[in-house]
Amino acid sequence: MKVYISFDMEGISGIVDWDQCTGSGPAVAMGQELTLAEINAAIDGALKAGATEFVVNDAHYRMQNLDPRLLHGDATYISGAHKPGYMMEGLTSDFDVIFFIGYHGSISGVPSVMSHSYSPSVFTELRVNDIEVGESGVNALVALGQRVPIGLISGDRATALQAEPLMKQAIMVQVKDSITRYAASNLHPHIAHKRLSEAGERAVEAAKSIELPAIELPATITMSFQTSDQAELASWITGVERADLRSCTITGSDPLALYRSFVGACYLTRQAQGR
Ligand SMILES: [Zn+2]
Structure with missing residues (x-):
């Protein structure tokens, strides 16, 4: 049972501003610790349900945010910013389920912490088959192409709302509620981790019955x-x-x-x- 994890940082509980997830200031270290802990919580749940292999793809900023020694599940870590597969680098058809951790709302949607769609200085809106999507909706194309279901998506409420039309069966873990683009009510990490762990376990158990993203082709x-x-x-x-x-x-x-x-x-x- 192989689990693919693509993670971002804007949707992690406790992160509400760019200084917590970009650059090299003192706030970044805590942001990276919070991120690692959410990923590990989801991995711990998946391990309980029998998952055996993990690939974790760093999809945020310079894409080298974690200390690979601290990843649970002996996960393989895909890092570095120049990746042709970008947020979905390394996903192949032999995976059983996908987790999106720390995802966030789209630039054009309801208020969501640090909302953007891939590139805040470039895109004002992205649509897939005329449905307004966040990054999860675009990334779902790769899931569909490799025929791997998306079982878990975490982030704020906007993340869940935007993912819902294309990924109805994914378990949505809401770890914070955005108030504005730079403020949120954040779950205590203990609670966020408990929910992520439970969701990781359930997503692995359900992997075989989760449908692929609902994107009609062409x-x-x-x-x-x-x-x-x-x-x-x-x-x-x-x-x-x-x-x-x-x-x-x-x-x-x-x-x-x-x-x-x-x-x-x-x-x-x-x-x-x-x-
Ligand atoms: Zn990001």
């Missing part, structure tokens, strides 16, 4: 950008169509190819800078 990703320059740059990628002044679409039947083009657009459009 699918379309619609990317809305901050500036027309960014839309122009994205349209240079084969398969990316300009929809209007500040948006582009990618359509196709292969969800992995769609995600690859999306990642290409992410990397490229940053060059045009934000507003």
Whole structure:
């Protein structure tokens, strides 16, 4: 039983500002400890249910946030920022279930701590088949392409709301309730860990019966950008169509190819800078 974990930091209980999860200031160390503890709690639950292998993909900022010696479950740690598979690097079809830990709300949605969609200086909204999605919805394309179900998603309330349409059967663990984009009511870590552990256990037990993400193929990703320059740059990628002044679409039947083009657009459009 193999478990794939993609983690972010904005959706971890206790983290509410960039200084807790970017740069190298004193607040980051605590943010990283809180993150590690949530991941380990989910792994502990999965171990109880018989999971035997873990791959943990660091999907936040420079993507080297954890001390690999401290990961439970003898997990393999995928780290480093230059990854073609980005937030889903390393997911292959031989995994049994996926956990998204520390996820957050989209830039265009209800208030959610440090909300963004991949790149805050680039995207103003992302849609999959015309459903507004957070990062979980885009990443679900890779889950679908590799035919691995998403069993657990943790973050704030907005994270759960946005994941629900495409991942109805995933267990949502709400570890905080965002008040604004820089404030939240956070569960005590003990409570958050208990819930994550229980959810990890249940998700592994249920893995075989969880349906794949509900994304009809061929699918379309619609990317809305901050500036027309960014839309122009994205349209240079084969398969990316300009929809209007500040948006582009990618359509196709292969969800992995769609995600690859999306990642290409992410990397490229940053060059045009934000507003
Ligand atoms: Zn992040």
